[in-house]
Amino acid sequence: MTYLVNLCICLMVAGMVRAATIEVGPRHRITSIQSALELVSDGDTIRVVGGTYREGNLAIRKRITIIGVDNPIIDGQKRYEPFSIFVPYVTIKGFTIKASGHSSVKDIAAVKIYDAHHVTVADNVLDDNFFGIYVQGSRQCTIRNNRLTAYGKTEQLTGNGIHAWKSDSLHISGNTIAGHRDGIYLEFVTHTEARDNRSLNNRRYGLHFMFSHNNGYYHNTFTGNGAGVAVMYTKHVRMEHNVFSENWGDAAYGLLLKDIMDSHIEDNVFFRNTTGILMEGSNRVQIQRNRFEGNGWALKIQASCMDNMLTQNNFIQNTFDIATNGSLVLNTFVQNYWDKYEGYDLDKDQEGDVPYRPISLYSMVVEKYPMAMLLFRSFMATLLDRTERMLPSLTPEGLKDDRPLMKPVFTLHETDDMNAGFIRRLGTAIVDE
Structure with missing residues (x-):
């Protein structure tokens, strides 16, 4: 028994000894990150001190942690992909990564993850890159607290801020993305959560995802993007406590639901958009406890939509509340608050005694x-x-709310809290522009 204990202790000590830390900097023995990458072993840490490093493509092929100290700058010189990650269990943290190469053929990114898992990219500033962070064929990766800014004048001249393809179980949180084509783009991505991100002033969409099932989007802010948020060909989506605001233009909207099924759109704010929500070919979507305020059209729901439930939403100071392109109504509107409702409540049950027709x-x-x-x-x-x-x-005669609410869904206290949070988040986004 004593022999086994001693053996375990020796193995632990050996493991601890093997995990080395290498310092990189102009005044250190090792002055380049490329040299450090050749020296490290799995489990080691590279600490890079402040300075500017122009070393072409840094290919990570060992399971290591790379930490920036005093904000070192990784300069792609408009030619290279600064970080390429090919193995799992890698962390990149604390850098300014700028000026990646641009290509109309290859999706060059500031940080690109190739078919790996358990990779973390956190607390970095990514400035003037083609794509920001690109996750390809990967799983269990974390993208947290990064600030991504691009300056392309057109959609063709810039890539997406956070781009994921054919990946699973990603955690995308606390990032700020501006000036890219799409702030966040997901395609064939599953079991992923995007939380507390701010996506503003992107050329096309603040968030865009296709064929990406069983995902959740919580407490994000999408402000001033070309066309808001587009959700396409997807099922089992949850979008809760998000803010969609200031998305203006002939074809702009806060949220597009295109061929969406069995999803939940709850407790969101749609504020000052050309159209709050545009729905096409979407079925069995629960839309409840949302606030539509100051939009051109609060909701456009096409005749191709059916079995959707809209309840306990607040419609306040919109130019038009509802629009549709057909006479057949296969969706349910019940117990919503409409500020244009002029009915009465003789039995004092807080529901109008006559139906409201919002079109x-x-x-x-x-x-x-x-x-x-x-x-x-x-x-x-x-x-x-x-x-x-x-x-x-x-x-459409059948498009009506038979039980319109006489007061907004939230109590005064809850509404004040909601407004305060919304104004605080929107104000911060505008200041950061």
Whole structure:
């Protein structure tokens, strides 16, 4: 027994001795990161002190930790991929990584992970790169607390901030992404969580994912992007406590749901977008406890959508609340708060005694003939809507809320907390622009 204990202790000590730390810097014995990569073994740590390092492509082929001390700069010189990771259990932390190469053929990134697992990229500044962090065919990777900024003038001149392809179980949190094509792009990515990220002023989408099932997106802010957030050909998505704001343009929206199934859109804020949510071909989606405020259209739901439940949402100061392109209604609206509702509540149960029809005839005219917006707030537009409400003929008769709420869903205290959090997050995003 004593022999076994001593053997275990010897093995532990041997393991500890093998885990070495190598210092790299202009005043150290080792002055280049490439030299340190040749010397290290699995489990070792490289500490790189402040300075600028122009060493071409740094290929990581050993299971190591690389830590930047006093913000060292890795300069790709507009030619190279600064970090390429080919093995699992690698950590890159504390660097400024800038000026990667650009290519219309190869997806060059500041940090690219190739078919690995348990890789962590954290607390870095990535500036003026083609792609920021690229995860390819990998799993159980963490991308945390990085700041990514690009400056491409068009979508073709810049890649995505955080890009993942054919990966599983990623953790993407606390990142700030600006100026890229898409802030976060996921394709064939599963069992992944994106939390507490800020994606703002990107050329196309703040978040864009396709064929990416069983994922969750929580407490993110998407502000001022070209077209907001696009969710396509996906099932089992949860999007909760996010802010979608200031996405303006002819084809812009806060959130696009394209062929989405069996998902949950809950407790989000859609503030000042051309369209809050645009739904096409989406089925069995639960949309509840969201706040739609100050949008052009709060919700556009196409006739190709069915079996969706919209309940306990607040519709406040939107130009138009709902729009659709068909007369057949296969979705349920119940117990939502509509600030344009003019009904009454004689039995005092906090629900209106007469149904509310959120689609106006004028909004349907504007949908087909955008120039009709010139008549907005005119007597003619008001007359059209009043007449249609009295004698519905062109708007979908079945699209109505039979139990509209008389007050917003949240209590005053809850609403104040929600507003405070939203304003704080939006204000921070605007300051950081």
